[in-house]
Amino acid sequence: METPQIRPGAVSSPEPKLRVLAYFYSAAEGNLAVQLLTGIGIPSDRLGVTPPDQLEGGQGMLLSVGCPTEALQAKAESILRKLGGEIHRQRG
Numbered sequence: 372m373e374t375p376q377i378r379p380g381a382v383s384s385p386e387p388k389l390r391v392l393a394y395f396y397s398a399a400e401g402n403l404a405v406q407l408l409t410g411i412g413i414p415s416d417r418l419g420v421t422p423p424d425q426l427e428g429g430q431g432m433l434l435s436v437g438c439p440t441e442a443l444q445a446k447a448e449s450i451l452r453k454l455g456g457e458i459h460r461q462r463g
Contacts, residue, residue, distance in 0.1 A: 389438040391447055393456035394431060398423050400454045401432030407450050408436060413443060 395401040401420070409415050417437030423430050434456070438444035448458055 389441060389444045391436045391438060391444060391451065392459040393434045393436070393451040394459075395434065395454070395456050396431050397455070398430070398432040400456070401434050404434060404451055404454050404456065407454075408447055411443065411446050411450070413438065413447060 393401075393404070395404070405418055405420065408418065413436060417439070419435035419437075421433035421435075423432060426433065434451070436447050436451075438447055451458055
């Protein structure tokens with residue numbers, strides 16, 4: 372097996388990502404939120420969903436939304452609040 376080559380140079384760490392976490396008491400509202408968020412331009416690969424069967428109590432939905440910009444973060448938070456989600460922000 373060959374030894375991997377190591378090239379000198381500075382490695383910059385990526386900027387912290389903006390993330391919004393929302394808990395929905397109803398999974399139906401969470402599913403609607405996913406559809407609306409992809410509609411405003413949030414990439415679907417940045418959406419994380421914890422379904423009801425993986426939550427304590429077996430109901431609701433936890434949605435994690437990775438926002439590429441602060442403007443989209445504000446729009447996402449607005450949508451999530453209107454649908455009844457409990458919002459938590461995370462940076463990093």
